[in-house]
Amino acid sequence: MFKYRSTVIFILLSLVLAVFISPFASSSPDGLEWVAEIKGFLSSGEEIIYWTHSLMPDYRIAFISGEGLSTSVAGFLGTIICFIASLLFFRIFLRKRKKLQSD
């Protein structure tokens, strides 16, 4: 078995979920949104938004008109971004340690 067998299986599973299953996800409000709606404070969530630079708000890509396709592409990109960000972040721990060992 080659070295990265598990990594490939695991990332493929994630991509299948994000690309092929996500267009079929329920678009109903989630638990918290639903509570906010029935208890009448949903609007306060829309009043204050500090961060307005999201590239893919609502897991959609603005210029792709097909709803399902838009979600699929956003899911694909998000999964890859999370993978790479996490890979880079956890490498920091190793780099520090190697530096200490070589000192």
Added chain:
Amino acid sequence: MHIPDGFLSIPVSAGTIGLSTAYGVYCHTKIKDRIQEKNIPLIACSTAFIFAAQMLNFPVLGGTSGHFMGATFAVLMFGPHIAFFIMTMVLLMQALIFGDGGLLAIGANVLNMAIAGTLVAHLLISSGKKVFKSENIQIFSAAFFSIIVASLLCSMEVSASGTIGFAQMAPVMVGVHALIGIGEGLITATAIAFLKKANVVSEVRGYV
């Protein structure tokens, strides 16, 4: 249960950011000498998997949906401290790139899902071995209660912000998340079973 900025007051946002940062520093000291290079690709895969699975809202009751959280999954794979960073990474990406969860609300969202979620899972998994004979039931209960506690904390933060009274919010919030928690339990147990069958889990020294 990603909280948007408008549901929280500045003091609650600031307080939870402080708490979450302090816990992050603690987790950093816990794992900085222990993290193994060979595990990093699988840690990154788990981050990607949790992000992807969180996109899959399933319907609960009429007109409501819920989705996977993944704190228990991450704890089972890598223990609570690495799980904290995995969950926090997912929450940061969701807030910054997808507008899911507020920017200042990140502290509360981390506290609920990356800290409370993982701690409850860790507690129930490490003590559950004596209580439950079946590993699947143990995983299910850890996942279920991680959602319950996170939704309870979420109610506390929103009501402490003066958005709504605790007594008004908590029963419905925890009630609907009891249903979502069942989904969490089933998905977590299924995902772990799948990765075990594919021999992915055997490569990491987690809890399963």
